[in-house]
Amino acid sequence: MDPIASLRPHVTVVFAISADGKIGDDQRSRARFGTKVDRRHLEEQVAQVDGVLMGAGTLRSEGTAMRVFDSALIEQRQQQGLPPQPAQIIASPSGNISSELKFFSQKCPHWLLTLPNNVEKWQSQPGFDQVRSFSVEPQDPEDSLPSPTIDWPSTLGKLKKDGIHRLAVLGGGTIVAALLAVDAIDEWHLTVCPQIVGGQNAPTPVDGETGLSADKALRFDLKSATTVGHEVFLHYVRTTRDANSPEASV
Numbered sequence: 001m002d003p004i005a006s007l008r009p010h011v012t013v014v015f016a017i018s019a020d021g022k023i024g025d026d027q028r029s030r031a032r033f034g035t036k037v038d039r040r041h042l043e044e045q046v047a048q049v050d051g052v053l054m055g056a057g058t059l060r061s062e063g064t065a066m067r068v069f070d071s072a073l074i075e076q077r078q079q080q081g082l083p084p085q086p087a088q089i090i091a092s093p094s095g096n097i098s099s100e101l102k103f104f105s106q107k108c109p110h111w112l113l114t115l116p117n118n119v120e121k122w123q124s125q126p127g128f129d130q131v132r133s134f135s136v137e138p139q140d141p142e143d144s145l146p147s148p149t150i151d152w153p154s155t156l157g158k159l160k161k162d163g164i165h166r167l168a169v170l171g172g173g174t175i176v177a178a179l180l181a182v183d184a185i186d187e188w189h190l191t192v193c194p195q196i197v198g199g200q201n202a203p204t205p206v207d208g209e210t211g212l213s214a215d216k217a218l219r220f221d222l223k224s225a226t227t228v229g230h231e232v233f234l235h236y237v238r239t240t241r242d243a244n245s246p247e248a249s250v
Contacts, residue, residue: 011185013168014168016038018193023205024197026197046086047068050167051088052065054171068086085109086109094114135150135158152178176207177207
């Protein structure tokens, strides 16, 4: 096992995407591409993890948690010594989340991951069961308008110490881009749906401002490809990388 990967949760990205690789429309609205089969597939992935990670934008768009509903899957979790529901972890540097969202009335553990200066605010009001802070990288004192940079490897390490050994990332693309940039993704479950969205503003699964060059692109191995109806379920796993490989230096 990669010694660095062992210090953080096992991270799986789960997305339904259009045939042209979008996770939303040109207005950057959350799109529901998948069928009931894809919804079941998503629930099965969620049932296997300790925590579900979503950005605040995804939460605002969906308004709800991604819980396990199937009684057999809940029983399976309990037999494994897990709570009925995984922790729903919302990543929001600003901490600007409406307490009126349906999310807060749903029966599951509610966690917030935010910048350190927002922790006290949420600890002093109802809503989240656990409030954790991002680790941030040191800032340049000469920067007149410093913008905190999230240290994801350290933050993921904190989550593992808090009992999150397996983590499913359900959105959005900006979080996935940040995790990919530090080589912190182990698996991908992508459901390719029979829609074409188009538009340069439509978000993709990896939606950062900058990407990787072709020679530094991280590779994943295709473990399975299954077609159900008009949807294709792709499962990619992390390619083994040694310390001297170009991919290991990203």
